[in-house]
Amino acid sequence: xxxxxxxxxxxxxxxxxxxxxxxxxxxxAQRLNYSGTVVYMPMGGQPQTSRITHVFxxxxxxxxxxxxDGAPLVILRSNEEVKSYSPETKTVMVERRAxxxxxxxxxxxxxxxxxxxxxxxxxxxxxxxxxDCQVLVLESRDRMRYGHRLCIEAQSGLLLKAxxxxxxxxxxxxxxxxxxxxxxxxxxxxxxxxxxxxxxxxRMSTPGVTPVRFADIGWLIENPLPGFxxxxxxxxxxxxxxxxxxxxxxxxxxxxxFIEPIRGATFSEGVSSQGAxxxxxxxxxxxxxxxxxxxxxxxxxxFAQAIDFKPVVRQ
Amino acid sequence: xxxxxxxAHVDEVVTACxxxxxxxxxxxxxxxxxxxxxxxxxxxxxxxxAQAVSARLAAEPPILAAQRRPAFLFSTRLAASMxxxxxxxxxxxxxxxxxxxxxxxxxxxxxxxxxxxxxxTLPNASKPAAVAPVATAAVPAVSPEFLVAHRQFSGGIAxxxxxxxxxxxxxxxxx
Numbered sequence: 001x002x003x004x005x006x007x008x009x010x011x012x013x014x015x016x017x018x019x020x021x022x023x024x025x026x027x028x029a030q031r032l033n034y035s036g037t038v039v040y041m042p043m044g045g046q047p048q049t050s051r052i053t054h055v056f057x058x059x060x061x062x063x064x065x066x067x068x069d070g071a072p073l074v075i076l077r078s079n080e081e082v083k084s085y086s087p088e089t090k091t092v093m094v095e096r097r098a099x100x101x102x103x104x105x106x107x108x109x110x111x112x113x114x115x116x117x118x119x120x121x122x123x124x125x126x127x128x129x130x131x132d133c134q135v136l137v138l139e140s141r142d143r144m145r146y147g148h149r150l151c152i153e154a155q156s157g158l159l160l161k162a163x164x165x166x167x168x169x170x171x172x173x174x175x176x177x178x179x180x181x182x183x184x185x186x187x188x189x190x191x192x193x194x195x196x197x198x199x200x201x202x203r204m205s206t207p208g209v210t211p212v213r214f215a216d217i218g219w220l221i222e223n224p225l226p227g228f229x230x231x232x233x234x235x236x237x238x239x240x241x242x243x244x245x246x247x248x249x250x251x252x253x254x255x256x257x258f259i260e261p262i263r264g265a266t267f268s269e270g271v272s273s274q275g276a277x278x279x280x281x282x283x284x285x286x287x288x289x290x291x292x293x294x295x296x297x298x299x300x301x302x303f304a305q306a307i308d309f310k311p312v313v314r315q
Numbered sequence: 316x317x318x319x320x321x322x323a324h325v326d327e328v329v330t331a332c333x334x335x336x337x338x339x340x341x342x343x344x345x346x347x348x349x350x351x352x353x354x355x356x357x358x359x360x361x362x363x364x365a366q367a368v369s370a371r372l373a374a375e376p377p378i379l380a381a382q383r384r385p386a387f388l389f390s391t392r393l394a395a396s397m398x399x400x401x402x403x404x405x406x407x408x409x410x411x412x413x414x415x416x417x418x419x420x421x422x423x424x425x426x427x428x429x430x431x432x433x434x435x436t437l438p439n440a441s442k443p444a445a446v447a448p449v450a451t452a453a454v455p456a457v458s459p460e461f462l463v464a465h466r467q468f469s470g471g472i473a474x475x476x477x478x479x480x481x482x483x484x485x486x487x488x489x490x
Contacts, residue, residue: 207464238460245464256465272457277465279457292457292465 018120024157036180042275043172053192085196117227128160129177144299145253173276208237224306255293280304
C-alpha cells in the first residue's frame with residue numbers, strides 16, 4: 001500500500017508495471033478529490049449520465065452521485081454509510097456497506113490475487129475527457145470472468161474509463177468521464193456534495209439485515225472457482241419476505257447468491273441476462289436460488305451448480 | 316444411376332431388389348414423381364412450391380437439443396467447433412426447459428456442462444465464440460431488489476464501485 005501511495009502522488013515512474021497501475025487506480029479513487037460527469041453505456045442500451053463528486057479529508061471519504069437521466073436519484077456516501085435519495089417517492093434508503101470502505105477495499109491485495117486470475121498488461125496511451133491516460137488490459141485466464149480495458153489518468157492515477165469485455169471481445173458496458181476535475185482543496189468541491197433538501201415529508205427506509213451462517217442451517221455452498229472468495233453472507237428483508245444473500249468476489253467480478261423459500265405454486269427457473277449481469281434461477285429443495293453477477297454465463301452456472309441443501313437434523 | 320454405388324456392389328444390389336415386388340413398385344412410383352416434377356407443366360408452379368415448402372419448414376418446431384454422438388466420429392479440430400455449436404444448442408435447451416427437476420440428485424448438467432466443455436475444448440484463441448448469447452426473455456426479469464442488493468458489491472475498482480449503482484439504475488430505467 002505504501003508503494004501505491006507514493007506512486008499515486010509522485011506520478012508514473014518509467015517502467016511502472018501493469019499491476020502497479022492497477023494499485024494506483026484503486027488508491028487514487030479513494031484518496032483523491034475529483035468531480036465530473038460520467039456516462040455509462042450498456043451494450044445495445046441507452047446512455048446514462050451521472051455527476052459524481054468525491055472528496056477525501058482527514059481519512060474520511062465523502063461522495064455524491066446524482067443520476068441525471070430518467071428518474072432522479074441522489075446517492076450520498078460517507079465512508080461506509082450510503083444514503084439513496086429518491087425525490088419522486090420522497091424516500092431515503094440508508095444502507096451500510098460491508099466493511100470499512102466497502103468495495104475497493106475488497107481488493108486487499110490487488111497484486112497477487114488479481115494476477116492469478118487475470119493477465120494484466122499495459123496497452124497504449126490514450127486520451128479520455130481531455131486527459132492523457134494509460135490503457136490497462138485485464139484478460140481472464142480461465143474465461144470465467146469478463147475482461148476489462150481501463151484508462152488510467154497518467155498523473156493522478158484516477159480511472160477515467162472502464163470497459164467490460166465479453167468472451168467474444170465485445171464491449172458489454174462502458175463507463176467513462178466525459179469531463180472531470182482532479183485535485184484541489186476540499187472546499188472547492190463542498191458545494192457539490194449537497195444533499196437534496198430534506199424535510200418531514202421524506203420517509204427513511206433501512207433494509208433489515210441480519211448476519212447468518214448458511215452452513216449452519218444446512219446450505220452447502222462450495223466456492224466453485226479459484227480466486228473467488230466469500231465476502232458476505234446475510235439475510236435481508238425484501239418486500240414481505242426474508243431473502244438470504246451470499247456474495248463472492250474475485251476483486252473485480254462479484255456474484256450474489258440469493259436464497260428464498262418458494263411460496264405458492266408459481267416460480268420460474270432458467271437463465272436470463274440484463275446487460276452485463278447474467279442470472280440463473282434454480283429450485284433447490286423448497287427454495288428458489290437466484291445467482292446473479294456481472295460474469296459470463298458459464299461462471300454463473302458454476303455457482304448455481306455448487307449449491308446444495310441438506311436439512312439439519314436437530315438432536 | 317446417380318453414381319453413388321460402387322461398381323463392385325451393383326450386382327449384389329440388383330440381385331437383392333429382384334424378388335422384392337414392393338420395392339419395384341416404389342421404384343416406379345418415385346420415377347413417376349421425378350418425371351412429373353421435372354416436366355414443363357410443373358415449371359410454372361415451381362416458385363409457389365418452393366415458397367410453400369419454405370413456409371412449412373419455417374413452421375416446423377425447432378430442434379432444441381442435439382443428439383449425443385460418439386466423440387470418436389470427429390477430428391479434434393472439428394470437435395472444437397462442434398462443441399461450440401452444441402453449447403449454443405444446449406443453452407437454448409436450458410432456457411426452454413421449464414424446470415430442472417425437483418431432485419437435488421438431478422443437477423442441471425444437461426445444460427451447463429456443454430458450455431464449459433466448449434470453453435475447455437477450444438484452442439487458446441483470444442476470442443472464442445463458444446458461449447452462446449443468453450436469451451433475455453426466457454424468464455421474467457430479475458427482481459430489482461436483488462439488483463440493488465447486489466450493486467454495492469459490483470463494479471470492482473471502477474468509479475469506487477459506483478458503477479454498480481449506476482448499472483442498477485440504468486437497468487431500472489431500461490425496463
